[in-house]
Amino acid sequence: MFRNVSELVELAENQNISIxxxxxxxxxxxTEKSREKVMGQMDENLSVMEKxxxxxxKGVESRSGLxxxxxxxxxxxxxxxxxxxxxLLLDAVSKxxxxxxxxxxxxxxxxxxxxxxxxxxxxxxxxVKEKLNxxxxxxxxxxxxxxxFGQVIANNASISGAAGGCQAEVGSAAGMAAAAIVEMxxxxxxxxAEAMAITLKNMLGLVCDPVAGLVEVPCVKRNAMGAxxxxxxxxxxxxxxxxxxPCDEVxxxxxxxxxxxxxxxxxxxxxxxxxxxxxxxxEEQIYGTKSKKE
Amino acid sequence: xxxxxxxxIIGPVMIGPSSSxxxxxxxxxxxxxxxxGREPKWAKIHLYGSFASTYKGHGTDxxxxxxxxxxxxxxxxxxxxxxxxxxxxxxxEFIEEEAIPDxxxxxxxxxxxxxxxxxxxxxxxxxxKAEITxxxxxxxxxxxxxxxxxxxxxxxFGAIASVTQILAKYEINIGHMEVSRRExxxxxxxxxxxxxxxxxxxxxxxxxxDHIIQVAKVSE
Numbered sequence: 362m363f364r365n366v367s368e369l370v371e372l373a374e375n376q377n378i379s380i381x382x383x384x385x386x387x388x389x390x391x392t393e394k395s396r397e398k399v400m401g402q403m404d405e406n407l408s409v410m411e412k413x414x415x416x417x418x419k420g421v422e423s424r425s426g427l428x429x430x431x432x433x434x435x436x437x438x439x440x441x442x443x444x445x446x447x448x449l450l451l452d453a454v455s456k457x458x459x460x461x462x463x464x465x466x467x468x469x470x471x472x473x474x475x476x477x478x479x480x481x482x483x484x485x486x487x488x489v490k491e492k493l494n495x496x497x498x499x500x501x502x503x504x505x506x507x508x509x510f511g512q513v514i515a516n517n518a519s520i521s522g523a524a525g526g527c528q529a530e531v532g533s534a535a536g537m538a539a540a541a542i543v544e545m546x547x548x549x550x551x552x553x554a555e556a557m558a559i560t561l562k563n564m565l566g567l568v569c570d571p572v573a574g575l576v577e578v579p580c581v582k583r584n585a586m587g588a589x590x591x592x593x594x595x596x597x598x599x600x601x602x603x604x605x606x607p608c609d610e611v612x613x614x615x616x617x618x619x620x621x622x623x624x625x626x627x628x629x630x631x632x633x634x635x636x637x638x639x640x641x642x643x644e645e646q647i648y649g650t651k652s653k654k655e
Numbered sequence: 656x657x658x659x660x661x662x663x664i665i666g667p668v669m670i671g672p673s674s675s676x677x678x679x680x681x682x683x684x685x686x687x688x689x690x691x692g693r694e695p696k697w698a699k700i701h702l703y704g705s706f707a708s709t710y711k712g713h714g715t716d717x718x719x720x721x722x723x724x725x726x727x728x729x730x731x732x733x734x735x736x737x738x739x740x741x742x743x744x745x746x747x748e749f750i751e752e753e754a755i756p757d758x759x760x761x762x763x764x765x766x767x768x769x770x771x772x773x774x775x776x777x778x779x780x781x782x783x784k785a786e787i788t789x790x791x792x793x794x795x796x797x798x799x800x801x802x803x804x805x806x807x808x809x810x811x812f813g814a815i816a817s818v819t820q821i822l823a824k825y826e827i828n829i830g831h832m833e834v835s836r837r838e839x840x841x842x843x844x845x846x847x848x849x850x851x852x853x854x855x856x857x858x859x860x861x862x863x864x865d866h867i868i869q870v871a872k873v874s875e
Contacts, residue, residue: 362656362659387661388660388661388662391659392660402662403661403662405668406662406665406666406668409668409729423672424711424712424714425711425712463671464671464672465671465672466671466672466734467670467671467672467677467714467733467734468670468671468734469668469669469670469671469733470668470669470670470671471665471666471667472666472667472668472674473664473665475674476669476672476673476674477672477673479671482665505661505665507664507665508661508662508664509661511664511665512658512661512663512664515657515658516656520664537664573709574705574708574709574712575709575712576671576672576673576713647712648708648709648711648712
């Protein structure tokens with residue numbers, strides 16, 4: 362089993378196979394399942410992601426009324442105007458938002474790596490798909506590549522907002538997406554690692570401060586920015602830009618930052634945006650004046 | 656290493672918005688349903704801790720009712736569960752409790768019909784996982800991740816042996832087992848988690864044994 366990113370890249374390079382292939386082979390070995398079974402299970406997860414994006418782009422609303430409908434606004438804007446940031450980037454943003462809006466509206470999603478960060482990986486996948494026209498198998502492989510990098514983070518740092526802040530949750534998701542984009546676009550395993558490092562470096566320190574403790578504000582828009590960060594980082598890595606700090610050291614830095622982060626910024630709704638006057642007002646509106654959160 | 660399968664990272668598939676407040680809550684409701692064995696006519700649900708303070712935003716109430724209707728955590732009917740339950744004439748009541756529970760995400764579920772009722776306490780421990788910690792006043796620990804039977808029996812010698820002998824005869828291996836009683840010589844509860852699924856015929860045979868009062872099956 363690979364323990365870190367450098368081992369993962371080495372395994373791929375030595376055998377001259379892709380990161381996704383390393384992950385598929387390891388999964389078969391660890392779970393003693395056939396290739397067909399492992400690929401089939403991921404195919405089902407991919408279908409769930411497709412359905413969530415589809416539903417989100419039709420427009421949904423959460424129970425609290427805090428989120429929903431932004432994916433539709435962005436798609437309409439893209440149809441009527443020429444977006445400044447480019448079609449692919451904004452398409453990824455809208456599809457990431459769509460996924461998290463569906464999650465907030467009690468829809469069915471696939472955690473990647475968590476429910477709160479479920480938008481980055483599918484958002485980027487379904488946007489990049491329009492440009493690269495991948496086969497179904499390549500799309501499934503995108504998820505294995507994401508999973509390989511996610512597993513390294515989960516085993517060496519954390520993928521939970523309660524443990525490491527938003528950097529660990531949306532930061533990890535964005536890094537996973539960046540690495541997978543690189544592979545789908547024909548980049549090398551090392552370039553995947555560079556893309557992940559560049560993404561994660563720009564997510565370091567991000568706190569988890571959900572308003573009223575709900576997976577809505579700012580989680581939905583954080584996924585939007587995670588998706589855009591992933592695409593830009595992937596392009597940089599594909600251009601040959603490397604991270605001066607190796608990927609594994611960035612992950613370690615993220616872990617250490619998470620450990621020293623005050624609990625007020627770890628999903629407790631005690632600090633950051635949750636503690637703003639508007640954040641508090643929303644909280645009171647949802648739970649009534651007899652809030653027991655304090 | 657904590658995470659060994661890629662599907663721990665890309666997965667699970669579940670209802671949003673929160674794995675612990677929604678998916679885990681649905682699992683608690685579904686375990687109650689499985690133990691009761693049929694659709695209840697009424698449900699009284701007490702919410703504690705973070706469940707009590709945030710259930711409206713996370714849909715914890717919707718999820719528990721969905722579980723009681725036997726919906727899985729990725730059932731698309733989940734968000735309509737309260738409406739469906741009302742249409743089926745199930746009386747529902749939610750109570751926000753002030754007491755501080757041992758675990759922040761705790762629910763006490765009372766369900767029943769004209770014949771029977773059942774009361775259990777469930778906790779949602781993260782990532783959509785849940786455990787039952789109390790059933791009809793008995794302390795226990797049940798994850799719902801393995802096939803399991805709960806055997807209500809008289810607290811007498813030989814009662815446990817009679818059950819394990821039957822399981823052995825059908826080549827069913829016990830992975831985890833615990834016994835608890837409220838009082839010596841009265842009713843007691845056996846919780847048996849097994850590796851293999853337990854057929855209904857085995858349950859019928861178990862119930863025929865002396866000192867065995869009732870057997871309920873839980874499986875995922």
